[in-house]
Amino acid sequence: MSTSALSTRGLDKSFGSLVVASDIELDLPPGERYALIGPNGAGKTTLINLITGMLKPDKGQIFLGADEITMLRPEERVKCGLVRTFQINTLFPHLSALEAVTLAVCERRGYAGSWWEKLPAYGDAIEEAYAILLSLRLAASCYRPTRELAYGQQRLLEIALALATKPKVLLLDEPAAGVPQQESAELFSVIAGLSQEIAVLFIEHDMNVVFRFAHRIIVMAAGRILLQGTPKEIAADARVREVYLGRARHG
Amino acid sequence: MTSAAVAEPQRYLETQIRWRPVEIAFWLATLLPFVLTPNYLVLASQIAITALFALSLDLILGYAGIVSLGHAAYFGFGSYTAGLIAKWGWGEPLTGLVIAAAAAGVLGYLTSFIIARFRHLALIMITLGLGLLLAEAANSASWLTGGADGLQGVRMWKLFGVFQFDLYGTTAYTYALAVLFVCFLVARRLINSPFGLALRGIRENAIRMPAIGAPTRAHIRKVYTIAAVMAGVAGALLAQTTETVSLETLSFARSADVLVILILGGAGRLYGGLVGAIIYMVARDQFSGINPQYWYFWIGTLLVAVVIFLPNGVLGGAARLVRLGRSRA
Numbered sequence: 175m176s177t178s179a180l181s182t183r184g185l186d187k188s189f190g191s192l193v194v195a196s197d198i199e200l201d202l203p204p205g206e207r208y209a210l211i212g213p214n215g216a217g218k219t220t221l222i223n224l225i226t227g228m229l230k231p232d233k234g235q236i237f238l239g240a241d242e243i244t245m246l247r248p249e250e251r252v253k254c255g256l257v258r259t260f261q262i263n264t265l266f267p268h269l270s271a272l273e274a275v276t277l278a279v280c281e282r283r284g285y286a287g288s289w290w291e292k293l294p295a296y297g298d299a300i301e302e303a304y305a306i307l308l309s310l311r312l313a314a315s316c317y318r319p320t321r322e323l324a325y326g327q328q329r330l331l332e333i334a335l336a337l338a339t340k341p342k343v344l345l346l347d348e349p350a351a352g353v354p355q356q357e358s359a360e361l362f363s364v365i366a367g368l369s370q371e372i373a374v375l376f377i378e379h380d381m382n383v384v385f386r387f388a389h390r391i392i393v394m395a396a397g398r399i400l401l402q403g404t405p406k407e408i409a410a411d412a413r414v415r416e417v418y419l420g421r422a423r424h425g
Numbered sequence: 426m427t428s429a430a431v432a433e434p435q436r437y438l439e440t441q442i443r444w445r446p447v448e449i450a451f452w453l454a455t456l457l458p459f460v461l462t463p464n465y466l467v468l469a470s471q472i473a474i475t476a477l478f479a480l481s482l483d484l485i486l487g488y489a490g491i492v493s494l495g496h497a498a499y500f501g502f503g504s505y506t507a508g509l510i511a512k513w514g515w516g517e518p519l520t521g522l523v524i525a526a527a528a529a530g531v532l533g534y535l536t537s538f539i540i541a542r543f544r545h546l547a548l549i550m551i552t553l554g555l556g557l558l559l560a561e562a563a564n565s566a567s568w569l570t571g572g573a574d575g576l577q578g579v580r581m582w583k584l585f586g587v588f589q590f591d592l593y594g595t596t597a598y599t600y601a602l603a604v605l606f607v608c609f610l611v612a613r614r615l616i617n618s619p620f621g622l623a624l625r626g627i628r629e630n631a632i633r634m635p636a637i638g639a640p641t642r643a644h645i646r647k648v649y650t651i652a653a654v655m656a657g658v659a660g661a662l663l664a665q666t667t668e669t670v671s672l673e674t675l676s677f678a679r680s681a682d683v684l685v686i687l688i689l690g691g692a693g694r695l696y697g698g699l700v701g702a703i704i705y706m707v708a709r710d711q712f713s714g715i716n717p718q719y720w721y722f723w724i725g726t727l728l729v730a731v732v733i734f735l736p737n738g739v740l741g742g743a744a745r746l747v748r749l750g751r752s753r754a
């Protein structure tokens with residue numbers, strides 16, 4: 175376990191009688207790219223909510239490296255290096271992209287509580303935010319309010335906000351949701367280009383993308399982990415073929 | 426080359442917060458009552474006090490998105506503190522102001538632990554409840570507050586030992602305006618700081634904030650305390666310039682009025698509360714001859730019209746006009 179960047183042990187969660195997570199055991203080694211797949215309603219987003227502390231598990235434990243984080247609040251987990259993005263854009267509509275990312279950098283550097291010095295005085299934070307936006311090809315539109323950005327740019331800003339926290343573990347909830355295929359490939363090339371020090375767990379429905387970018391694939395259905403394996407093993411599995419690849423072929 | 430590219434975002438953020446000519450014109454215009462309407466300086470001082478109260482509400486509502494229906498609690502608490510200090514024999518205005526500010530700040534800090542846990546409807550109910558609670562407590566403790574008769578026997582010393590609080594309101598307006606300006610500078614500074622950016626983040630998306638590592642509750646406790654201090658200062662100003670304190674300073678009506686004023690002027694714009702206070706107070710003064718029931722009839726009409734036609738208040742509408750004009754030109 176000491177080798178995992180993120181691990182969970184026996185996570186359970188139900189909403190009333192609906193079991194959305196059942197005995198989830200997950201190990202994400204440092205720097206790896208894992209894909210989490212499964213049909214809609216399988217409990218993928220719920221699992222991310224549990225790991226990041228936005229939902230409380232009924233049972234089980236979560237570890238970041240060797241440290242247990244099960245009892246920490248969401249913002250404390252972010253401070254420890256665990257961050258997520260959202261399946262549905264969860265951004266700051268009236269802040270410019272630059273302001274939003276600068277805010278995230280300020281929070282990490284501990285500037286966000288200071289209310290006497292002007293924001294432009296924190297040149298290092300602004301510089302860092304701008305560099306992140308530049309690396310995600312958002313620099314040209316970074317002065318515009320978020321709500322005016324193209325949808326694809328907003329998806330990139332989701333990732334930019336997460337990167338500004340300098341994560342060790344990055345959980346991407348359908349980063350390309352709603353993005354046309356062409357742009358989706360671009361988006362994943364950005365994700366593939368992320369620092370090798372960040373462990374990434376991403377949820378994605380397009381199996382071509384999954385096979386291309388994932389080192390390992392975790393398949394969920396009805397709140398359980400059905401199986402995990404290398405892309406090859408998953409592609410060969412009859413159950414997955416039936417549930418997933420068959421459907422993917424139809425569109 | 427890279428340094429030039431990096432200096433640019435910094436310069437952009439600097440232009441966002443620089444003083445605009447219209448702001449300087451606004452503050453110069455606040456001096457006009459001394460020459461143009463010297464008979465209305467008492468009203469002008471009341472406007473300045475209400476503007477400060479609305480500014481303090483803007484910090485929590487307009488910036489952090491915390492809806493309060495009980496903001497008068499801090500106004501009234503500051504008012505009674507300043508009044509009681511003067512009544513008990515210490516009539517020096519500035520120290521009285523500071524003590525009242527500190528008292529309101531302590532109350533704000535204590536209640537902020539409750540406030541920071543809730544949002545939306547629950548928050549409205551809690552602020553309303555806290556406001557009613559304090560008003561009723563003041564009513565019951567008539568041995569201390571004078572109850573429904575108000576606090577009598579408040580005697581202020583001369584400001585700086587020189588300027589008497591006179592009937593014409595010259596000292597009162599000068600004093601209230603100066604305090605308003607200082608508080609405004611503090612609020613402006615706060616809004617343009619990293620903390621101010623974090624507050625806007627809370628208003629824009631309270632769900633995302635923890636996901637970027639922001640301690641939202643700590644931020645809310647902080648801004649709520651600062652806003653309580655400012656509301657307390659406004660209340661203290663009223664006590665000192667009128668030399669009396671009534672239960673009305675703690676009333677639900679005062680909480681509701683300040684909310685109306687801020688929404689009328691435009692929340693989240695720093696000047697919204699100031700402009701709203703001017704419009705509201707001048708209008709009320711002009712209509713004071715008519716039946717007070719009609720006053721609320723017109724305020725109701727005005728409020729509905731503003732929300733429908735100027736959802737961002739008078740200032741929001743003005744800003745839209747300016748933008749339209751620019752894009753035409």
Ligand SMILES: Nc1ncnc2c1ncn2[C@@H]1O[C@H](COP(=O)(O)OP(=O)(O)O)[C@@H](O)[C@H]1O
Binds near residue numbers: 194212213215216218
């Ligand atoms: N807060 C909630 N309350 C009740 N049911 C929920 C809640 N969040 C999700 N669910 C249900 O849990 C199941 C799993 O949802 P989710 O994790 O979003 O699935 P996925 O991301 O795999 O598509 C769904 O049936 C969904 O309706």
Ligand SMILES: [Mg+2]
Binds near residue numbers: 219
């Ligand atoms: Mg989902």
